[in-house]
Amino acid sequence: MSTETTGLGTPESLTDAEREAVEAELRPLADGEFVLAERYTEWQVQAPTLESDLAISNIAQDELGHARLWYDLLEDFGYTEADLIWEASPGEFRHPTLVELPFAEGDWADAIVRGYLYDAYESRHLHALEGTSYPRIADRVGKVLAEEDYHTQHARNWLSRLCDDEPGRERVQNALDRLFPYALTLFAETEHEDAIVEMRIRTESLAAMRGEWLEVVVPRLESLGLSVPASEDGEVLVDLPDQVGKDGSHTEHWPELLEEFTRTYRKLELGEPPRLLEDPNEA
Amino acid sequence: MIWEVFRQEQRGKYHTHCGNVHAPDKEMALMFAQIQHGRRRPTHSLWVTPRDEIGEVDAEETRFGGTTDKSYRWASTFNTDEDFAAEIAASQREQEAAERERAEQDGGAERGSDAEQGAEEGESA
Amino acid sequence: MVTMDIDTLTERAGPRQFGPKDDLPEEYRKAATRMIQFHANSEIMGAYLERPFIRQAPSLDRKLAFSAKVQDEIGHGQLLYRAAESLGIKTREQMLDELANGEGKFLNCFHYPMTEWWETPMIGFFVDGAAMRRQATLKKTSWEPYAHAMDKICFEEGFHIKHGESILRELATGSRKEQKLVQEAFEEWWPRILQFFGPTDDQSTHHDFASAVGLKTMGNDELRQSFLNAYLPKARKYGLELPEYPRINEGENGRYEVVEDDLDWDEFWQIAKNDFEPGRQQIDSRRAAREAVAWVRESMETLGSGSNNTDTPQAAD
The missing domain is CATH 3.10.20.520 (Phenylacetic acid degradation B)
Structure with a gap:
């Protein structure tokens, strides 16, 4: 843990600029975990085998649990879960568009490739938060990071199994071709990027994280006989999609998904989402 | 063999x-x-x-049951009464016992490493 | 080893008395397979009916709990298909195929569509509660692997019932609108819930043998009675009004008598044959989903022939 940098204080003590930067760091993180999990749950009762069903369900729950921890830090600033999720408009969500894309029926390769690309990014991101100057984040990183190992292992094992035969590899390649440009949205910068790095809310820039990500992801995918539209030394041959998510722009799939998962909340005119678990600060 | x-x-x-x-x-x-x-x-x-x-994975390599709050999967989180049906009460008792054992194991693992250090320093009982 | 004859089997029948090593008559193995396969199928189709509500749950916590519950049901399916498989009659793949092609049978309640959140406690509290009553008695079934599966299922199931009751309570103590919706759902589901335990014992074709050899340890009537004893007071506690029909007469000895003629047994038997249209749709859409990932199962079967599957450790990613 870096104790030498002059850290940020409690949520109440932040300056407006600090608070904006913290929010800009947390919002895509929380939304990213939440929406990825929302999509993962589509595999429940539909995964290839009963055992793989149990595993992906668990990963979905892990990611939802992580989202819950990050949303809770946004609640420090006075937002409620209702503001952040249940009554938010599509453009208020800042997740990278990779996670909002729907799965075509039976496209398990998509779930695995998406998980692999995301997890490789997420563990990097979490490591870059281990030395954060904001104590509220620092307190939670360890617990979240500890659950990522299983996710990474899950994605890697499946990837190598699927690429073990030609039909499987072809499906993985198709998924990779489609998802890779969207995976680049994980590293899309917001207007707050410089502030986030300068204040050491995150100790590494997104650009540096992207470089490291490519160094790891490209060789592994290539070793499985896949072609990747990028090289490990940072060259990328595809453009970012028009909608990157982190700036509030989304694909047409997002409002549809949002509509679906807020259906009960709206129909019952709840006003407040029911809580069951202890507040993360108490737990 | x-x-x-x-x-x-x-x-x-x-x-x-x-x-x-x-x-x-x-x-x-x-x-x-x-x-x-x-x-x-x-x-x-x-x-x-x-x-x-035989394959093996142990607690050094993975965190069985996760590290973030998973109380949503335990009966005791839901504060309705369980005693109206013996089988639900029994299930909850078993779950509570499992939760206790998990907590003891987590605490024990931490204490265990403390104890080792303690032993080196000649403080262990 | 000589196959055990039915008389010896009946004589020896008792809790957890028979296991895969025993050479049991085909009649036993088939009857046990039928029963456990039905149970396993019901876990899967129940989960299938509930899965949309992971998405539609109205909060993060409710979503987490719903996801965990559906996950458990699949886990129960896994345990039960293994227990059935160990009888040597059918493989899990065969049983899952039968479920997909409409031959596999499952609980009546899971043939009905469930479209709204306020219906979920009808399954999550009442149907699961009824199932748990039965499951608790099956810890003493004579097929040891089935009893072992039941140990783990009953351990987990307490969470499911309390989760269901928690949603019910939230709705029943919520806004007027919520109370009205949950009452409507209750009226719609209640007759189906009463049919959960099937018709009275004398109409049940497989009951006698299953009881004689210790597969079943309690009859349908008795189970329904004990269900009503525990769950009717709960319905009342939450202000749910019983519909006028089916009539339920409360006897002097505290026993309930359901007027069976008030229930729709034609529909029940149609369901039992997988001929009920909404159930058919559930079966068919699940089949489509299952077929869509057949390629993954095929790919896993050919594992070991290629070269990539030895996952040599590389730099952490």
């Missing part, structure tokens, strides 16, 4: 690991296991399986 041995004390109970034997094949392993592991304790059945065929 090493064979791991699992003993079931009575019909209907679970086979649990009780030890191992050296033997060249399954028949010999069963023969040796009967004497080495079944001659004194009550035994209804023995299983043997080659040690090399």
Whole structure:
């Protein structure tokens, strides 16, 4: 843990600029975990085998649990879960568009490739938060990071199994071709990027994280006989999609998904989402 | 070749690991296991399986049951009454016991490493 | 080893008395397979009916709990298919195929569509509660692997019932609108819930043998009675009004008598044959989903023939 940098204080003590930067760091993180999990749950009762069903369900729950921890830090600033999720408009969500894309029926390769690309990014991101100057984040990183190992292992094992035969590899390649440009949205910068790095809310820039990500992801995918539209030394041959998510722009799939998962909340005119678990600060 | 041995004390109970034997094949392993592991304790059945065929993952390598709050999967989180049906009460008691054991194990693991350090410093009881 | 004859089997029948090592008559193995396969199928189809509500749950916590519950049901399916498989009659793949092609049978309640959140406690509290009553008695079934599966299922199931009751309570103590919706759902589901335990014992074709050889330890009537004893007071506690029909007469000895003629047994038997249209749709859409990932299962079967599957450790990613 870096104790030498002059850290940020409690949520109440932040300056407006600090608070904006913290929010800009947390919002895509929380939304990213939440929406990825929302999509993962589509595999429940539909995964290839009963055992793989149990595993992906668990990963979905892990990611939802992580989202819950990050949303809770946004609640420090006075937002409620209702503001952040249940009554938010599509453009208020800042997740990278990779996670909002729907799965075509039976496209398990998509779930695995998406998980692999995301997890490789997420563990990097979490490591870059281990030395954060904001104590509220620092307190939670360890617990979240500890659950990522299983996710990474899950994605890697499946990837190598699927690429073990030609039909499987072809499906993985198709998924990779489609998802890779969207995976680049994980590293899309917001207007707050410089502030986030300068204040050491995150100790590494997104650009540096992207470089490291490519160094790891490209060789592994290539070793499985896949072609990747990028090289490990940072060259990328595809453009970012028009909608990157982190700036509030989304694909047409997002409002549809949002509509679906807020259906009960709206129909019952709840006003407040029911809580069951202890507040993360108490737990 | 090493064979791991699992003993079931009575019909209907679970086979649990009780030890191992050296033997060249399954028949010999069963023969040796009967004497080495079944001659004194009550035994209804023995299983043997080659040690090399056993995979293992332990708490050093993974965090069983996760590290973030998973109380949503435990009965005790839901504060409706469980005593209106004996089977629900029984389920909750079992879950509470499991939760306690998990907590003790987590605490124990931390205390365990403390104790080791303590032993080095000559402080352990 | 000589196959056990039915008389010996009946004589020896008792809790957890028979296991895969026993050479049991085909009649036993088939009857046990039928029963456990039905149970396993019901876990899957129940989960299938509930899965949309992971998405539609109205909060993060409710979503987490719903996801965990559906996950458990699949886990129960896994345990039960293994227990059935160990009888040596059918493989899990065969049983899952039968479920997909409409031959596999499952609980009546899971043939009905469930479209709204306020219906979920009808399954999550009442149907699961009924199932748990039965499951608790099956810890003493004579097929040891089935009893072992039941140990783990009953351990987990307490969470499911309390989760269901928690949603019910939230709705029943919520806004007027919520109370009205949950009452409507209750009226719609209640007759189906009463049919959960099937018709009275004398109409049940497989009951006698299953009881004689210790597969079943309690009859349908008795189970329904004990269900009503525990769950009717709960319905009342939450202000749910019983519909006028089916009539339920409360006897002097505290026993309930359901007027069976008030229930729709034609529909029940149609369901039992997988001929009920909404159930058919559930079966068919699940089949489509299952077929869509057949390629993954095929790919896993050919594992080991290629070269990539030895996952040599590389730099952490």
